[in-house]
Amino acid sequence: MAEREQIRKPSPQRNDEVVEEAPVDAEAGEALKSDIDDLLDEIDDVLETNAEDFVKSYIQKGGE
């Protein structure tokens, strides 16, 4: 029980490490945004023409 209490509250040192390991710099953020914009442009071409019919007609039998 005592051990579990410890686990539930990560130590401050651990939190510091977390911040260092996950840097979010503005440049990377911009690159990601332009990637997703390009993808959205492309998706408009790739997307099934009648989304409603496509979604309705995707019927599978159960398996396993």
Add this chain to the structure above:
Amino acid sequence: MAVPKICGIETEYGIIVRGAPDWNPVSASSLLINAYVATGVGSLDDHTGPIAWDFIDEMPGADARDLFSPEFAMPPEIETHLVNTVLTNGARYYVDHAHPEISTPEVTSARDVVVFDRAAEEIVRDSMAAANKMLPGDAEVVIYKDNTDRKGNAYGTHENYLLERQTPFGRIIDVATTHFVTRQIFTGAGKVGCELPGFGGDVPFQLTQRADHFEEEVGLETTLKRPIVNTRDEPHADSKKYRRLHVIVGDANLSETATLLKVGTSQFVFAMLEDGVLDDLAVLDDPVPTMWAVSHDLTLSKPLALADGSTMTALEIQQDLCARAHAWAETRGFDLVGGERSGRLVLDEWQLVLDGLATDPMTLADRIDWVAKKRLFDAFRARHGCGWDDDRLRALDLQYHDLRVGRGLAAKVGLRRITTDDEVQAAKTTPPTDTRAYFRGRVLQKYTSAVVAANWDSIVFDTGDEPLRRVPMLEPSRGTEAHVGELLDASDTVADLLAKLGS
């Protein structure tokens, strides 16, 4: 003491035929596989047709709970009449219910599971191309690597792990349940909406495809009343030494990192369980609703009720398991989890992903399927000003899993690769070197016309003038390149091989 965590993955794929409404899924799945076999790549003797699967040892109704079996069991039926073949990479390719399914060969490392899972995707792509040539006009078979039609019908992506027989099954249940419910935070492939009655619009998007389809904690079923821990006791190996844990809770992942972690963290967890270092692991109080709750909680902050009355979040339980795995590997090394290359990769990615989930999950859009989907869908909703109930989002959600080149969105969202194209291509036809799958694959390559049938733990040969000979392979870690590579190289005929094996 733990045994090596030999493992594999079985994927049932979604299937439709566009432009030819009269094809049913069983005949379409048969067409897909027969068309692949007919290409002669990695599959057959072109004189005699596909190498048959040998059903002699199949007993999916056997229940790990032994005595309780008759009360609960609804043994799965074995469909011996449907297409069912063995590939030269050691895999099984067959029609299961109304889906095409590929079971990877047995491997020792999570990284190799990723390689053979990707090879299976490539085999499916080749199969689509071959099948489409046999369909009239513009009709085409389309395969989806997903787990649900979003209308309540689910199909599985099953993992298998070699466990030692002596571990009490009750311990396996407790530890496996805790891991399976909490690992959803990185194994989830994401899904728009919810298939649980009564939840409706409260869950616009969730972490996993599968959680909604689980109703029991423990059981033998796989097709209805699905249990978090499946008790099928069919080891396909020496049953005095081993059991095979048949894991049915997982999502089909398109991200290689997610597949690596789904399998790799489980290898560590089961090895640690057998080494007795998880005896004080958190036990969930009410696993089934907890499994749903974890999948539905995009904030990853919901406290989960534990059997001892305390609470932890899924992330905290995974942080605990990850820390224990690092400590365990310090003393035990990586031999039991497929070697240092894969083992270290799993530990590093596990830590990195948990850290990312703790700070900003969106930083993991190149690693985790549900995050990649969420990022794309959020951007789509912002651009088009639409809600989660928009049919276009549901269509995108399906198209993420579309395995057609140029159509599948998973290939376009920038998921990080672990494998190389060369090793994936090689794995379509070449078996792993460090399990009995090596023997199976090499024998199929070299003595194709003499192999009558094969399955996980034996191969039946026809040498021509003697009765058929069955070679048992009950030890999954034998029959490796190190054991039989030279023997196979030096044996020109099956008769030579059998003489040397017998001597």
